[in-house]
Amino acid sequence: MSSLESSTPGDHSTPPSTRPLEFHPPSAPQASNTRRAYSADWDRFERWCHHNHRRALPAEPDTIAAYLADTATHGATRQGRPYSHATLTRWIAAINQRHRSAGYAPPGTDPRVKTALATIRSHPTPSSAQPPRRTAPLLVEDLTTILAVTRNACTGWASHVAERRDSAVLLTGFAGALRRSDLETLRIGDVTADPAGGLRIPVKHSTGAHDDSTPTVLLPPTQSHWTCPPCAYTRWLQVINAWDTTGRPGVIRLLRHPTPFDAHICHGPLRKPPHPDAPLFRPIRKNGNLTTTALSGSAIHAMIRRRAHDAGYDNDIVAQLGGHSLRAGFIAQALRNGTDVHAIMQHTGHVSTAMLSTYLPARTPGAASVAAEIGL
Template structure:
């Protein structure tokens, strides 16, 4: 079972870990009498929708790597034995793979076996013991913490942008709207014009589907007018719309030969743009990522004395502990450190 890896962020993907096998439903090798190919297509679509596109892409990549490893050792990947899984995980660790990536590989292997109706090797005690040992050996802390962007840095970035061009107005709007809204990069990239509702004091964004709202009930995020014209996210959005127009569809699109295209601007494209704009403004860009806008909103708001409840309402964190661990605690550590009082 070979997975086709996908190079385009916008290409829908249904890897083996998401495609229903007839065995998954207890049908044997053929579906029950009376089902049509259209029925099977709809079932496939429904099963694939059970996981976010980004998850399917990640599982596809991880499962493909596991298949390649198994092929190189001459052992079957489906079904895989617990010993095979243990050997592959320890080999990945020896190659310097992070603990989080190894856990992601386990999730992909589990999903593929469950989908195929095979016994799940990840649940074997030997695999659990090896995973626990690898977590202790490698450590689970992030290796490269995303660098949050501050308001001053955002101002420096957008000041360097030529907003007389369509590309410049788009990038400024993405940076300012992403920072002010604290949306995830995939949410910013996935916005449609219909998701924006202008208000006298700012705008409302309807996030149709998100990590914390997988069933797409919809969430509302408010963005107020900025205090300064050059960093006002609402003004920046109007600037982009003057170039884009008011046709329905994706709010932010890519460019084709310096002309506004029709394909959505992707999350990975957003991350690359941020790094380029940060570097152009003289800001170290090594740890800048698509998450820097959202992280920057949370840390900047906390430094300004905004309460955790308001920050969590904006970021839509369902667990305050996550907000504290990733954004507030590093900030507190710098504020309370006694190293300032050592006279060094």
Template sequence: MIVRPGEPGGVERVHHDPLELAAELPLSADEAAYVEAARAPNTLRGYRSDWAEFTAWCDRRDRPALPAAGDTISLYLTELARHGAKVGTMSRRLSSIKFAHQLRDLPDPTTGARVVAVWEGIRRTHGAPPDQAAPLMFPELDDVLANCAQTRVWKTRPPEPDLAGLRDRALLLVGFCGALRRSELAALTVEQITEHRRGLVLALPRSKTNQRGEEPELVVLPYANRRSRCPVTALRAWLDAGEIASGPVLRKVSRGNRVLDRALHPESINDLVHAATMRAELVGGPYSAHSLRAGFVTYGHLRGASDRAIAHQTRHRSLATLGAYVRIETAWEDNAATQLGL
């Protein structure tokens, strides 16, 4: 509901969900569905959260959020920066505000001279490299895998293979060897897996860099020389034990050691990787699901793989992006500081 100025309540109140704004437009059901499909689900969740935060801020200051004035945006950014918000967070908030206005055919309030000047100053003053997850790779990954549970022991029934442990091993090895994002791991289905004489091929219909899905992205999972490090072996063991023949690959496991039909949420995958590293008592974190992808890039570089070969698997469009993953490791290579003899 929207309360117009002059009506009881005085201040214009807006929806706290930017997608609800589309419902006020003369759209057919099919058109509305396509509007929602125009953005990835994770992006839409972020827009919803950011828009709710912005409109709540506007309500507290008796300022209209839709349409938002330039001084409202600049004041909002200034307050966020003063309270320590990261530049990346503020950038996402601006995108959410822009999206909400676009849905109502309103001018973009984030492009005015006042907002641009304040935003440039904030980025120059508070800009910093984004926090990076520590790479998770061998031999540390061996310790993490070894600490995944293998057997469930019961008082009233015989011991069973620990399904959560099998799932976590598959998650870790597929995530590392496939250099997959947590959203890709969560969305992976059995139907996307194809057998190959050298291992398995994953056909990902969509990804962060392929949101329209014109052509699936191919990711290979080769057989490993060591069984304990083989993503193909770990994945097949999980699918066989869980009796998973179709649908989501990575699923929840009940406390009773039963595989459920529900796929893991991307955030759950993050939590599982973090928990696995905690069990192994690894130092040097923080570790997250992204540590698997970062670990693949770093480990591949240390093993002599070219940037182009690494990007073939990670599907990075820019080779320069890979540098952020390996900068710390390569800083020691051929560096005179290590040859001073001090």
């Protein structure tokens, strides 16, 4: 994701702000990666055929069907998870490609192979019937640490652009208990000021919603400006308005010598954006330029992991984080704080308390029993 990785302030090879964004289609690098993947897939198939006394080239459709069935039953990735349907499909494509290169008909197109693949997909094997791995939550303490490292690491105006966006994503997603799809689809005009203070954000993918209404969540000001979602939004909106009105020069003027962020800046009316229908969160090029498209869910996922890694989190912890860590973190933190369950459900859109229980931490041996503290 070259368009959203950490900014490089020293990169001065930047096009004018009026230059249209260019799309460079992938070519040789991706083709090379595909060839390497196909080669590894074919080697794996050849080894299996050798151990099972089967002919690999040309292979019979029944051989490929048996290969898939054996892998689905006994095979697993290095992480102990079953191979996905997409991986099995790629294996078939690699086998077909090798056969075509050798002048043989692709055996993976045979109905027997397609039937075997469909059977695996519709009837999970014991190895694939594993509970899904839950995304680890980011709690308030985690966000405070990540924000501190992210902001203190800024060394130039371009890095300030990425910091302001990422801070707004983290705090908006956490305080709103938003899914990454909610963050991805937010438009600037969707965010409105609440009369009592704070921001109102629509949640278009509310759990359990059965009507056409669009619920909203309130992002109230917090005691500390450092972790205040409306302040983070305001700081990012300043960048967006500068870019959408005067382009790159305006952003440089705003951030080359930024005003110290030492107090709340969220009080007062929101400035009317020049393009309310534009995406709120956008990819950022390494030179600090904003793009016109929306920041994707996968990019949000990668940003959270990258910021946690930069903050010194262990690789094993980082691997458990993702786009859902913000929503999961809000729920887990609220439950640990003793917040009323029904109040949490109203904020998150859940319709069942059973779903919230999945966010509770596992009970550790020796933990105090509720009965011991009931007062008998």
